[in-house]
Amino acid sequence: MADLPNEVEIQEEGPREGFQIEPRPIASADKIRLIEALAQTGLRHIQVCSFVNPRLVPGWADADDVAAGFRPAPGVHYVGLWFNDKGLDRALAHSDRLTLSGSIALSASDAFTRKNLHRSHAENLEAMRRQTLLHLSKNVPVRRIGVMAAFGCNFQGDITPAQVISALRDGFRIADESGVTIGNISLSDTMGWATPLRVEKLLGEVRSRWPHQQITLHLHDTRGLAIANAMAGLRMGVTKFDSTVGGLGGCPFAAHKGAAGNICTEELVLLCEEMGISTGVDLDALIEVGRMAEEIVGHQLPSELLHAGSLNSLRSKATGVH
Amino acid sequence: MADLPNEVEIQEEGPREGFQIEPRPIASADKIRLIEALAQTGLRHIQVCSFVNPRLVPGWADADDVAAGFRPAPGVHYVGLWFNDKGLDRALAHSDRLTLSGSIALSASDAFTRKNLHRSHAENLEAMRRQTLLHLSKNVPVRRIGVMAAFGCNFQGDITPAQVISALRDGFRIADESGVTIGNISLSDTMGWATPLRVEKLLGEVRSRWPHQQITLHLHDTRGLAIANAMAGLRMGVTKFDSTVGGLGGCPFAAHKGAAGNICTEELVLLCEEMGISTGVDLDALIEVGRMAEEIVGHQLPSELLHAGSLNSLRSKATGVH
Incomplete structure (x- = not known):
């Protein structure tokens, strides 16, 4: 079998991907709450918003409020997304808290x-x-x-x-x-x-x-x-x-109505950590944030792990000899 | 990379696994409808029921009706599940249509x-x-x-x-x-x-x-x-x-309430067929049966592919040069 890496870096895109596709509006305060909770799990790269035309993506009409509103955690890189000069200018206004690239x-x-x-x-x-x-x-x-x-x-x-x-x-x-x-x-x-x-x-x-x-x-x-x-x-x-945490997001393309979005962060973390690949993420804390994400969007997210819980939480309770 | 097999055999356990765990009763006629539809997809091994104590697994109180009720398709092996002598005796009563082992x-x-x-x-x-x-x-x-x-x-x-x-x-x-x-x-x-x-x-x-x-x-x-x-x-x-088709079923064990069940047949078929491993299954037909399964249980099943559709259905419509 091929050698596996010792560690991987995960960029969490749940806030950006997730909230642009939800059918009902998500309060800016909820977006901020999720971003701040994600930063407490050990994730070091979080995409927080999309500076897009609000007429095209109404879910991100509040991108500036969200970018200005969250409390940055030390050591965490926050990024935004943009597609044109107007979006770049909006992102530049938050260069004190966003890592621009x-x-x-x-x-x-x-x-x-x-x-x-x-x-x-x-x-x-x-x-x-x-x-x-x-x-x-x-x-x-x-x-x-x-x-x-x-x-x-x-x-x-x-x-x-x-x-x-x-x-x-x-x-x-x-x-x-x-x-x-x-x-x-x-x-x-x-x-x-x-x-x-x-x-x-x-x-x-x-x-x-x-x-x-x-x-x-x-x-x-x-x-x-x-x-x-x-x-x-x-x-x-x-x-x-x-x-994306919980598998937040979905697929906006034709023929994929109701289809899943990005690979789910907690399942990727589980895969890595169970094989000895370090992610820096506290999986049980991340699962809690996934549950918060479900509560915020008001429906079940695609993640299976979210509903089953981590193996470590079971290991600590297991009676057997390992 | 390791050599992959040329073909795999899939045993479809959706009817048995799926219907023992659904919270609301499923009509025998619906179970039979699903079994008969599965047999038309190219699946050659289908587990149709569980001969268990109806007090323990009320969802299979009608195992005998289901085993006696479906129209067997030629070339398809139908199997049942049992755990004790009583179950075996019940299965033996259907040895004209079930492959017993x-x-x-x-x-x-x-x-x-x-x-x-x-x-x-x-x-x-x-x-x-x-x-x-x-x-x-x-x-x-x-x-x-x-x-x-x-x-x-x-x-x-x-x-x-x-x-x-x-x-x-x-x-x-x-x-x-x-x-x-x-x-x-x-x-x-x-x-x-x-x-x-x-x-x-x-x-x-x-x-x-x-x-x-x-x-x-x-x-x-x-x-x-x-x-x-x-x-x-x-x-x-x-x-x-x-x-199991659609990912029918779930996990009856403690701490897994709401967790997913078996690996989903259509995603396994997709994985195999897209890599040149033959399953004998018509994926688009199987996806249709997965949709029937969702309709029968009355809720969304875990399968992502079920909601996105196959690649072949898109290939046939794609405009590009391959």
């Missing part, structure tokens, strides 16, 4: 770029080039290339590693031309097309070309395979994952 | 045997010895040793491979003494303690001692890791899995 965000699927961004791939490259220079002009570093739909796309079907490599090459070209140094490649299974074998194949291809880049996996559990895909990533030495 | 059923956790069966391990061995002879006296073959709680136990904590090996040795001793030939070892993660590494370790230990036995994995998704554990089993060459 830009991304060259591409998609391996032209059909997805057209559907999601209403741009051709070439137009998107041009937009990313402009956005990279804009970030630099405002002293916000750009260190990451993200590739969405890296395993498949509802609108285009299967995506090959070659298509992802091609998108990454485009991203590195923009980085070179803009004079920025990329340190992280983020591969997203945006619509739940990955399998463990596809993860291994793609990671192998990316690694062989860019051996010194850190790789992040952003996995969705749309079809229930996210945890198996995460395991495949761990086997390939991936040390960075995005996830 | 006995098991030496043990647990790797003494604490679980006491809690679940109200017997010591030694008493359980004695009961299994009697039951094996009883099966033989009625011309019902005994070909399998099953070990419950093979990865961990809520009452005893972690279970080591050595404890499972010890239970298996006890089972093979009973088989030898009774003159039966075992062909299958079934390892159950009854309470959701397995991880991919534990699966690999245990399978390695079992394989090295009994290299010619077929191994079945019976996985529960109590903490969301079942599909990653199944993947670990596939990597180790496991070709037989138990599962």
Whole structure:
């Protein structure tokens, strides 16, 4: 079996992903309560909000209130999300509490770029080039290339590693031309097309070309395979994952109404910790926060672990000899 | 990466597992409807009912009606479950339509045997010895040793491979003494303690001692890791899995109220088929049956795939070049 990493870094995206998709409005105070509770679990990277157009994403009309409202905990990095200059300017207003860093965000699927961004791939490259220079002009570093739909796309079907490599090459070209140094490649299974074998194949291809880049996996559990895909990533030495507590969030894309969202943080933490991979997270504390998240959204979340409880809580009560 | 098998055999246990745990009564006609629909999906092994004491499991008070009521499809093996001589006699009354076969059923956790069966391990061995002879006296073959709680136990904590090996040795001793030939070892993660590494370790230990036995994995998704554990089993060459459509069922054990049940058949089929492992199952047809199961039980089932739909259904509509 492949060597597993000693530790992984988890970026918790529950607040941002979760609250943009809930059908009923969530009070800013509840969003803040969740963010503050997450910071007490040992998570060190929390995405707190999305600076998007409130007409497009009403759930984040209060992004500025949330970003300004939570009490930052020492040692925790809080990040926001934005897609354009207006969003960046809003994020900059909170640079005292948010860690600001830009991304060259591409998609391996032209059909997805057209559907999601209403741009051709070439137009998107041009937009990313402009956005990279804009970030630099405002002293916000750009260190990451993200590739969405890296395993498949509802609108285009299967995506090959070659298509992802091609998108990454485009991203590195923009980085070179803009004079920025990329340190992280983020591969997203945006619509739940990955399998463990596809993860291994793609990671192998990316690694062989860019051996010194850190790789992040952003996995969705749309079809229930996210945890198996995460395991495949761990086997390939991936040390960075995005996830959401309770599996907060969902899938806004056509044909996925009611489908699950991101891989669930507590199940990822369980997988890692039970195999000796350190996450820095107190799992029982995180499960409590997952229960708080369910209470806030007012419905059951996809996490199974949330409803079963951790193994350590049972170990401490077990009567047997270990 | 390890070689994966070319094909796997899935035993669908949704009707039996699912309907014993639902809080409200399920009509016999609905149980039969589900069984008949499952048989049209390409599944070749379906566990249809449990011949248990109706006072203990009211959900199966109608086991005889269900066993007598469904229309068997050609080429499909239907099985039942029983735990004692009374149950076996009831099953024998349906030997024209059920494939009858006995098991030496043990647990790797003494604490679980006491809690679940109200017997010591030694008493359980004695009961299994009697039951094996009883099966033989009625011309019902005994070909399998099953070990419950093979990865961990809520009452005893972690279970080591050595404890499972010890239970298996006890089972093979009973088989030898009774003159039966075992062909299958079934390892159950009854309470959701397995991880991919534990699966690999245990399978390695079992394989090295009994290299010619077929191994079945019976996985529960109590903490969301079942599909990653199944993947670990596939990597180790496991070709037989138990599962339930939609993830029907649940966990009757203390501290797991509301927890998930077995690994979900359609997600297991997706995992296999997307990696080129043949299951014989028409996934889109199975997803339709999963939706029927949700309608019958009257609530959402744990399966994510059920709510997202298959990849093939999207591939056929995708506009992109593959």
